[in-house]
Amino acid sequence: DGGITQSPKYLFRKEGQNVTLSCEQNLNHDAMYWYRQDPGQGLRLIYYSQIVNDFQKGDIAEGYSVSREKKESFPLTVTSAQKNPTAFYLCASSIRAAFSNYGYTFGSGTRLTVV
Amino acid sequence: GQNIDQPTEMTATEGAIVQINCTYQTSGFNGLFWYQQHAGEAPTFLSYNVLDGLEEKGRFSSFLSRSKGYSYLLLKELQMKDSASYLCAVLSGGYNKLIFGAGTRLAVHP
Numbered sequence: 001d002g003g004i005t006q007s008p009k010y011l012f013r014k015e016g017q018n019v020t021l022s023c024e025q026n027l028n029h030d031a032m033y034w035y036r037q038d039p040g041q042g043l044r045l046i047y048y049s050q051i052v053n054d055f056q057k058g059d060i061a062e063g064y065s066v067s068r069e070k071k072e073s074f075p076l077t078v079t080s081a082q083k084n085p086t087a088f089y090l091c092a093s094s095i096r097a098a099f100s101n102y103g104y105t106f107g108s109g110t111r112l113t114v115v
Numbered sequence: 116g117q118n119i120d121q122p123t124e125m126t127a128t129e130g131a132i133v134q135i136n137c138t139y140q141t142s143g144f145n146g147l148f149w150y151q152q153h154a155g156e157a158p159t160f161l162s163y164n165v166l167d168g169l170e171e172k173g174r175f176s177s178f179l180s181r182s183k184g185y186s187y188l189l190l191k192e193l194q195m196k197d198s199a200s201y202l203c204a205v206l207s208g209g210y211n212k213l214i215f216g217a218g219t220r221l222a223v224h225p
Contacts, residue, residue: 035215042119042202042215043158058212090157103148103204104213106157 002027006091006107013078013085013114021076021110023091030095032074033104036060037088046089049074078112085114117141119216121203126222127193135188135219137203145206148213149177149188152200161201162188190221198223 004025013019025032031050035043045058049068063082068074074093078085088111092104119139127133139147146165150158164170164179164186176189188201200218207214 033212040123040217042217043204043213045212045214048212088155103150103160103163103206104158106159108157109155111155 004091004093004105004107006089006110008110009108011110011112013112015114016080018077018079019085019112021078021089021091021112023074023076023107024072025074025093025105025107026072027093027105028071029093029105030071031093032068033092033094034058034064034066034074034076035090035092037090037109043090046076085112087112117205117207117214119203119205119214121201121216121219123217124220124222126224127190129193129195129223129225131193132189132191133193133221135190135201135203135221137186137188137216139184139186139203139205139216141205141207141214143207144181145208147177147179147186148204148206149175149186150202150204152202152218154200158202193223195223195225197221 007022033048034046037043044060046064047066049055055068065077090109091107094104121137149161152158162177169178174191179186200220202218203216204213
């Protein structure tokens with residue numbers, strides 16, 4: 001079955017360490033997205049990519065980095081520069097069309113806790 | 116700026132009807148989505164509106180008024196499993212970006 005896989009589901013890291021969250025999709029979707037979700041707040045866009053080898057900053061990109069070397073993969077690195085990295089991270093994908101009624105397909109999320 | 120507002124919490128009784136409102140102000144509009152999200156899980160797609168009017172899908176219906184920047188999600192014959200957060204999101208701009216509201220946490224009681 002097609003879908004998006006995020007791993008791991010739970011991740012613990014020490015303060016000051018970089019950590020990479022995995023996101024893989026086999027839906028043949030062109031576009032991929034990373035969102036962060038905090039309690040009482042909506043999903044906030046970190047980075048997005050419309051095609052391979054291209055990506056753009058979202059609303060809260062500071063302290064994060066991404067790569068898009070393959071269509072299927074869009075890993076997110078949370079760097080030590082991110083001041084408050086503890087959050088629930090969601091990866092999503094969609095077909096590329098600007099006007100789409102398909103919305104996003106989401107992964108199951110990674111809950112990152114920095115201690 | 117971009118702003119999407121929805122109530123923070125709502126409660127309802129099993130078997131009843133509940134309406135969750137969403138108002139938006141965005142720099143562009145290419146459609147409005149409703150997602151359901153259970154705690155700790157991924158959001159799942161419920162509905163999509165791009166034209167004014169009501170879209171019905173089983174127990175769930177969604178309404179859109181573009182001139183008023185307003186949408187609602189109507190849930191009928193509520194079940195306990197409908198207890199979840201409901202996210203309103205607007206598709207904005209030319210790059211298929213979804214902008215989300217903070218979500219409405221719905222609690223269904225027996």
